[in-house]
Amino acid sequence: MTQQLFNTLSRTKEVFTPTTPGHVGMYLCGPTVYSDAHLGHGKTATAFDIVRRWFEYSGHKVRFVSNITDVGHITDDASDTGRDRINERAKLEKLEPMEIADAYMWGYFDDMARLGIKKPSITPRATGHILEQIALVQRLIERGLAYERAGSVYFRVRAFPGYGKLSGRKIDELEVGTREDVREDKDDPLDFALWKFAEPEHIMRWDSPWGEGFPGWHIECSAMALKYLGEGFDIHAGGMDLQFPHHEAEIAQTEGAGYEFARYWMHGNMLTVNGEKMSKSKGNFLTLKDFYAKSDPMLLRFIFAQSHYRSVAELTDETVQAAHSGLSRLREARRELERRISDAPDGSDAKLEGAAKLARETFTSAMNDDFNTPEALAALFNLTREVNTALQGNPAKAGLEAALAVYVDLMDGVLGFTGGAADLGGSSAGLLDGLLEIAIEARKTYRQTRDFAKSDALRDRLKSLGVTLEDTATGTRWKLE
Ligand SMILES: [Zn+2]
Secondary structure (H helix, E strand, O other): OOOEEEEOOOOEEEEOOOOOOOEEEEEEOOOEOOOOOEHHHHHHHHHHHHHHHHHHHOOOEEEEEEOEEOOOOEOOOOOOOOOEHHHHHHHHHOOOHHHHHHHHHHHHHHHHHHOOOOOOOEOOEHHHHHHHHHHHHHHHHHOOOEEEEOOEEEEOHHHOOOOOOOOOOOHHHHHHHOOOOOOOOOOOOOOEEEEEEOOOOOOOOEOOOOOOEEEOHHHHHHHHHHHHHOOOOOEEEEEHHHHHHHHHHHHHHHHHOOOOOOOEEEEEOOEEEOOEEOOOOOOOOOEHHHHHHHOOHHHHHHHHHHOOOOOOEEEOHHHHHHHHHHHHHHHHHHHHHHHHHOOOOOOOOHHHHHHHHHHHHHHHHHHHEOOOHHHHHHHHHHHHHHHHHHHOOOOOHHHHHHHHHHHHHHHHHHOOOOOOOOOOOOOHHHHHHHHHHHHHHHHHHHHHOOOHHHHHHHHHHHHHOOEEEEEEOOEEEEEEO
């Protein structure tokens, strides 16, 4: 079966063929670490974490590179007149810029871990790759695509004929929308900064052939993607908002320097909160920490997976509630399979094994079709229905094992719903399962010795912690409120 993916460059679904069979090289634009990660960061990270996990599940070795922008991202992307975001934040908080960058970088990693995002294979930082960026800028000057003015270096956009091919914009139309407050030292308002002259008050500065300065934002991704993934690597990914100007600039810089860049470009769509794009002025702007303070991080992951990565995800009270009941159904079926497996009779169960096989096949064709996670999830829900019916009887072990393997491989492994309840990270889910199992056994012993006062007290204490026990014909189950 072939893997299809939507390539933004061609605006069509294409068959994905890795440069080296069995290996996938992916680059994802990471965060600028000057504030807490918001829900949009979570959506992009989840989308490409699932893509990566899917490639791994289907037998590829993935090198996943995602950078940390700790210098050069200015406050106004549209012109080069803004100020460096990290530098500004450092002034505001009266801290060393690296303190800002590190504090928010570690915060970002924590937020991502709770969302079940796997660590990148390589996390290059822009400040750790100044030499590579300077070398690339020099090469662009030598090739006539860049020029120096007063200590800054600019990319000559009109000298690169492919500019606009990713976002579909035309150079002549761009000019109309360009703001008036352009820097006077540029030859053309369309040109963008590769290297910026550092004013005396600018704290982050490095020596360069053009004097002391710091890199422009776009150049780091070209330099670091080439360094760690090589020419003509497989997939470059990012949020849709980065298509222009950031990714367009990355292509211009890399191809302009004579290197082949990414062969496939993937872009994840945004999300709405209460029906509108997130914005501080509308009061619907949420950081990941805001969400985690109230809800299980896995609910957010579930909401993201429920819409295709190229569609808009919607966060409302209703979608959180629906995610809660959907995810609970999957988790309960999985837990019940685990609980029943050791006492199940030996032998096979054609119906359950057939349902497991069908779920795996349906999930696979959905993912091969441009990572269609909503359809992949639907396959798991269909299996859950079959599992719940089967568990009313006494299915044989092989059937339970086949079904459980689907949850382990696809729900945990590919979709990454491994986290437990609110405030629990991924690896703590198993711990919670185990601890509650002990509590359930203790209660069983009390009941067997007819010590109902203690058995009720134990149940009430769990209830006050948000854990409900349910006695069924096949034993006691637990549920989180
Ligand atoms: Zn980038």
